[in-house]
Amino acid sequence: MEIVRKISLFVLPCVVFLVAIIIMFGKKNYFSSFLQGAKAGFKGSIALLPSMCALIVSVSMFISSGAERVFASFLAPAFDKIGVPSELFPLILLRPFSGSASIATYEEIISLYGADSFIGICASVIMASSDTVIYVICMYFSATKIRKTRHAFPVALFISFFCVLLSCIVSRLFLNMI
Amino acid sequence: MIGKCFGILCIISVIFAIFTGNLQGLNDGILEGASKSVTTVISLIGIMTFWNGVMQVLMDAGIINKLSKLLKPILKFVFPRAFKENKGANEITACISANILGLSNASTPLALNAIEKLNEDRDSDKATNDMITLAVLGCACFSLIPTTVIAIRIAQGASITYEIIIPVWVVSGICMLLGIILSRIIGKISGDC
Numbered sequence: 001m002e003i004v005r006k007i008s009l010f011v012l013p014c015v016v017f018l019v020a021i022i023i024m025f026g027k028k029n030y031f032s033s034f035l036q037g038a039k040a041g042f043k044g045s046i047a048l049l050p051s052m053c054a055l056i057v058s059v060s061m062f063i064s065s066g067a068e069r070v071f072a073s074f075l076a077p078a079f080d081k082i083g084v085p086s087e088l089f090p091l092i093l094l095r096p097f098s099g100s101a102s103i104a105t106y107e108e109i110i111s112l113y114g115a116d117s118f119i120g121i122c123a124s125v126i127m128a129s130s131d132t133v134i135y136v137i138c139m140y141f142s143a144t145k146i147r148k149t150r151h152a153f154p155v156a157l158f159i160s161f162f163c164v165l166l167s168c169i170v171s172r173l174f175l176n177m178i
Numbered sequence: 179m180i181g182k183c184f185g186i187l188c189i190i191s192v193i194f195a196i197f198t199g200n201l202q203g204l205n206d207g208i209l210e211g212a213s214k215s216v217t218t219v220i221s222l223i224g225i226m227t228f229w230n231g232v233m234q235v236l237m238d239a240g241i242i243n244k245l246s247k248l249l250k251p252i253l254k255f256v257f258p259r260a261f262k263e264n265k266g267a268n269e270i271t272a273c274i275s276a277n278i279l280g281l282s283n284a285s286t287p288l289a290l291n292a293i294e295k296l297n298e299d300r301d302s303d304k305a306t307n308d309m310i311t312l313a314v315l316g317c318a319c320f321s322l323i324p325t326t327v328i329a330i331r332i333a334q335g336a337s338i339t340y341e342i343i344i345p346v347w348v349v350s351g352i353c354m355l356l357g358i359i360l361s362r363i364i365g366k367i368s369g370d371c
Contacts, residue, residue: 008343011323019235030235037234038227044283045226049219051180056218057211058187064207067194094183101183107218107330115336124331124342128324129350131317140313141305143290144297148304149313150371151364156317159357163318166349174345178338 005178048100055104062090063108084168085119087112091126092164096133096157103127118175125167130160221333222326229325233281242284245275256358257308259370266295270312277319289316307365311358318357321350 023030062068068090072079076086084092091109094101106127113119133156141149195204236242250271254261261267269292276285289312296309305313324346331339 004344005341008341011343012340015232015236015323019232022235022239026239028238030238033234033238034231036231037237038231040234040283041230042223042227044230045219045223048222049215052219053212053215054184055180056215057208058184058191060207060211060214061191061195061204062187064200064203064210065191065195066198066200066203067190070194098180098183100180103326103330104215104218106327107214107334110330110334110336111214115331115334116338120336121338121342121345124324124327125345125349128321128327128342128346129318129353131319133317136316137313139286140289140293140316141309143294146293146297146303146305146309150305150310151361151368152305152310152313155310155357155360155364156314158360159314159318159353162356163349163353166352167345170345170348178341 051100052104055098055101056107059090059094059101059104059108063112082165083172084164085122087119088123088126088164091123095126095130096135096160098135099132102132118171121171121175122168125171126164129167130163133157133160218330218333222329225325225329225332233279236279237281237284242272242275242279242281245278246271249275256311256362259306260296260308265298266292266308269295270308273312274315274319277316278322280321280323280325285316289313302371304371307361307370310365311361314357314361315354318353319350320354321346 019030019034023034072086072089075089079086079089087109091102091105094105106123109123110120115121115124133153137149137152137156141147191204191207195201246268250267253267253271253274257267257270260270269288273285273288273292276282276288292312293309296306296312300306323343327342327346328339331342
């Protein structure tokens with residue numbers, strides 16, 4: 001486990017090291033590439049603010065009004081049976097629909113229950129391993145006149161459901177090991 | 179989609195708070211949420227700026243092409259028809275490489291290209307098996323470095339930050355494999371279009 005943990009610490013520095021080598025010894029002026037990308041990233045994250053503001057307010061309302069607790073407690077027996085904490089319900093609900101809505105929910109869950117708690121780790125793994133299924137599939141087929149996507153939705157939705165289950169199992173193992 | 183998510187959550191919350199008399203909590207929620215959105219976005223700006231710069235260098239230096247070359251022999255089995263007819267194979271590998279690196283800005287246009295290529299000379303409104311596999315992989319792809327999640331965890335003062343990569347690799351890897359297997363099996367049973 002210690003080795004795996006060390007590897008995980010190496011990933012990010014290795015990528016940065018590789019980029020530094022490219023910038024130092026590359027044939028082109030790669031630092032201008034860096035600046036160009038960084039500028040796009042900066043603009044992109046600033047552009048997130050208006051929709052994030054709306055969504056974080058709505059998620060915060062949903063949780064602080066007590067509605068989330070009531071829904072979650074309805075679902076708690078079923079969630080308990082499959083080993084998923086019911087606190088994750090808003091994230092599981094919104095994840096397939098919208099990226100910014102799920103970031104907003106994820107942020108709210110992390111700040112409520114703690115980033116290093118079982119719930120926080122589960123939410124992080126779900127957030128990183130699954131995607132906005134409905135948005136992605138609609139997007140991919142939008143340029144063509146394909147309307148019958150056959151088993152694309154059932155398979156993708158099943159995988160994101162499976163991803164939630166697996167995230168909770170793996171997070172539990174991970175927390176026991178660390 | 180975002181508008182609908184926002185609308186539904188707000189309507190449910192307001193009605194709920196009125197019926198349970200929890201208006202004080204709801205008021206706090208609105209104000210806290212609005213100010214929290216700023217801190218969330220600000221905590222993301224730094225890593226997003228840096229990471230996008232890093233990825234742009236890798237992209238300009240041709241790293242997507244290199245990863246594509248590595249992936250091509252494997253993807254031959256995942257997208258048999260595209261590779262056999264040599265239609266859209268390059269776009270598919272580039273798209274999946276970008277997805278693995280977490281370059282969603284680059285992967286979506288590549289996916290659209292790939293699907294258009296796969297759809298050339300066809301007059302059906304049904305998706306082919308290869309298109310479906312690509313769409314499933316667009317939703318369930320191995321995630322090498324989950325930057326957004328790491329950035330939010332650091333901003334929230336987590337002590338487990340980079341180590342989150344380990345469970346993410348396990349889960350996203352298994353989900354990707356399962357996605358490929360399921361979409362191939364169902365495609366095989368129902369026949370191609």
